[in-house]
Amino acid sequence: MYTMGIDIGSASSKVVILKDGNDIVAGEVIQFGTGSSGPQRALEAAFEKTGLSFADMTKVVATGYGRFSVEQADKQISEISCHAKGIHFMVPTARTIIDIGGQDAKAIKLDKRGTVSQFFMNDKCAAGTGRFLEVMSRVLEVKLEEMADYDSRATEVVSVSSTCTVFAESEVISHLSNEIPKENIIAGVHASVASKACGLAYRTGLEEDIVMSGGVAQNAGVVRAISRELQKNVIVAPNPQIIGALGAALFAYDEAMKAQ
């Protein structure tokens, strides 16, 4: 039996096809989100890889910002529940999830069964999200995927203290004009993202294991900054960007089993 999870975020689209509720046969990511060609391209990539089609999917669950735009979905489930489900599948010992996506940052508290017992999301502000890193990457002329390397070479963490992304951008420009090394500025940018995410995470009570998911978890610099701020070990979920879609596919499997 095949089930599908589709996670349409603000900045990327993710599709997971699951076989018998256990084997990930496709986990595709396209870096374009809701309202773009991203969802369709992610679906095409998953079908091309597996040779499957919608007709082969027993159930489909959609999640993420664009979850209500997926016509083929049997059900829409929030990304909070899907991330919890996906993380519990990947890291059963997880009790706290820090998920940083394109425009949302979330801290989720799980019980032993992997059920959400509390969650916190950032308010309407791009600071502390993937969008913030994208803006900084552009200003610094450093590719997103290279930021972690720069961070690892930092000799000092420069303060990027503005709460507002636009003001923080000005702050970074000011650091650049003062010829502060990009490495140190990037470490400061990562520390800024970490402080916002940790502000949410502290509210959960911070029970270990602490696991990170979402696209930003691929940035080792942010992960290090979060670990440093929390003074705790932070596990990065395997393939962190597909966790929401994986959770959706697992929910789809549960739905399929219920229907049998």
Added chain:
Amino acid sequence: MSKVETILANMKAVAANPKQAIADAQAKTGKAAVGVLPVYAPEEIVYAAGALPVGCWGKATKNISKARTYLPAFACSIMQSIMEMELEGVYDDLKAVLVSSPCDTLKCMGQKWKGKCPVIQFVHPQNRNLESANVFLVEEYKLVRKALEEALDVTITDEAINKAIDVYNENRQAVRKFLEVAADYPQVIDPVARHAIMKARFFMDKADHTAAIKELTAELEAMPKEAWKGKKVILTGITAEPDEFLEILKEFDIAVVADDLAQESRQVRVDVPEGDEPLMRLAKQWQNMYGCSLATDRDKDRIPMICDMVEKYGADAVIYCQMKFCDPEEFDYPLLYSKMEEKEIRNLMIEIDQQASSFEQIRTRIQSFVEMF
């Protein structure tokens, strides 16, 4: 259309179009309108002056532009939209506006009023337990009374204020009873309708509102109660506007069985006590006020009050409607959150912005919250 449907339609029409509602009330009574800014004011003095007190609680989804000149970006959205409307002349037909000063923003709003009508600012004492607080507030209310007399060119007698207090106490009691009854009829009184009924109170003559509320309550009581399959919540905070938020609650079968919103239940929580001297009676109402982030309370009775409400109404959860940039509410949240966690009361904080135009994040939070059960 049933009687209930007719009353609800009328209330929704009033709440959705205050300007028309005020014009209708004025045409019927010939009364002049006096604006009353959040959060608490001695409306009875206005009513006793033969005027129509009109609540000025901002406007949802109002485009803010001119107000940026006079207010910092971190002022709450209610004040932003009031300032915008001041500058657009929306309040210029009012004979006066009453402005209390329970928070920093309101204190400044009263001092930089940009409308053409006179502003009457007054201060509630925060050391409320002292008898001298009542003496102070009586002096403040004397100034309010004098300023209203000048603005309206009338004499406001003690007798008229005492009569107005009777009208308002009757309204508060009728509204409280309605809210108790409505909790048993979530299929009829959904979150949007409930809010409209409470909001309409700001734009109708209180006697008319009381009559409509009593009729609605009687109609509800005559209806059979039905089991509610969705979730029941208590809302707390300043306001739960705009309606789009309440529509999302409806979408996920969430009923509001009680509230502790400043715009709603807190307005009717405490009656004006008996007594001879009307201004002292009004002052003592402030002394007796409880469970509000804007009224100093060293014991923070709001926290156990909300926990008790959960039990009393059989609520599944509390939604903390945190008005964006409202400091007094921000300070109460951690205290309430800790207590609710300790008592294992499900809770969710939603950031409220009256001018919000995108509700996807709120929908995600509400859906996630429902999925937690």
